[in-house]
Amino acid sequence: MDAFTSLLGGPRARDAFALRASLSPPWSLRVLAESPLTLLAVVRGHAWVMPDAGAPVRLGVGDVAVTRGPDHYSVADDPGTPTTVVIHPGQHCRSPEGESLSEQMTLGIRTWGNDPEGETLMLVVAYEATGDISARLRQALPPLLSLTQEQWRSPLIALLCDEMGEDRPGQAAVLDRLPDLLLTAVLRSWFDGAGPAASGALPPQADPVVGRALQLLHEAPAQPWTLASLAQRLGVSRAALARRFQAVVGQPPMTFLTEWRLALAADLLGAPKATVGSVATAVGYSTPYALSSAFKRVRGISPSEHRARIIA
DSSP states (O other): OOHHHHHHTOOOOTTOEEEEEEEOSSOEEEEOOOOSEEEEEEEESOEEEEESSSOOEEEOTTOEEEEETTOOEEEESSTTOOOOEEEETTTEEEOTTSOBOTTTTEEETTEEESOTTOSEEEEEEEEOOGGGSOHHHHHHSOSEEEEOHHHHOOSHHHHHHHHHTOOOTTHHHHHHHHHHHHHHHHHHHHHHTTHHHHHTOOOGGGSHHHHHHHHHHHHOTTSOOOHHHHHHHHTSOHHHHHHHHHHHHSSOHHHHHHHHHHHHHHHHTTSTTOOHHHHHHHHTOSSHHHHHHHHHHHHSSOHHHHHHHHHO
16 A cells, blocks of 8 residues: 555545535635534635635635634635624534524535525535544645646546435445545645645655555554564664654654554444454454544544444
């Protein structure tokens, strides 16, 4: 597994908030939701994304933006439009005066806004759970990144837009996967361009030792790795490995390994015959209790609760 794949392999859209926003001027959304990561894609019309700290960005048809929480921002038809809707944590929509707008602005299946035939149609995907986006990926991104249609051409926006309006058997499974594909495609295009240099992030392949370390950890997560054993395998000192890994990846090797094991565990728990014990063995935990303890500490719920959510 290459280093970029290791970085982009984290997004999981289970429990993500996804809808189509159909809006006609004047409109201005004040976003206080603090979602770890939010993807905005314009299907028709345009939108201005205005971070609290930073320059506003205009999005046209096919353009995308990714915001990183917990920073606040606004999205509007024009930078001068006063706030019409406030998006609070949990994606609760209220007027600036505090009145709930949830029912008033519901326009149909996964569609929200002030006009079903609005001049602007946007796709919004908000990753609500911190565990669904790796800390390493969040650290590598700026508070706001954007790409024009010419910078990342893809049919995924139109496909996801169509699927959001459907209500067919298996639709939840489809909508668990398409947002991940869209986000991964956007981030791959951004990392492939000037984005990382502009944000100060280092590509993992910038250091061959770190690149090889990532490969080993991804290929054999169940191995009882320690900093010493990993350093010995790579032919470097523990101090050198720890320093170089931190500089490139943004976290210590063993912290990265924990996140990777838990990401694998989260996926494996969705298998029909999976048990906490079998998953613990597969990802390198000595007992089900050890996996449960780490899973709950990092993700906030137990493996059993996570599995129940997937099945539900």
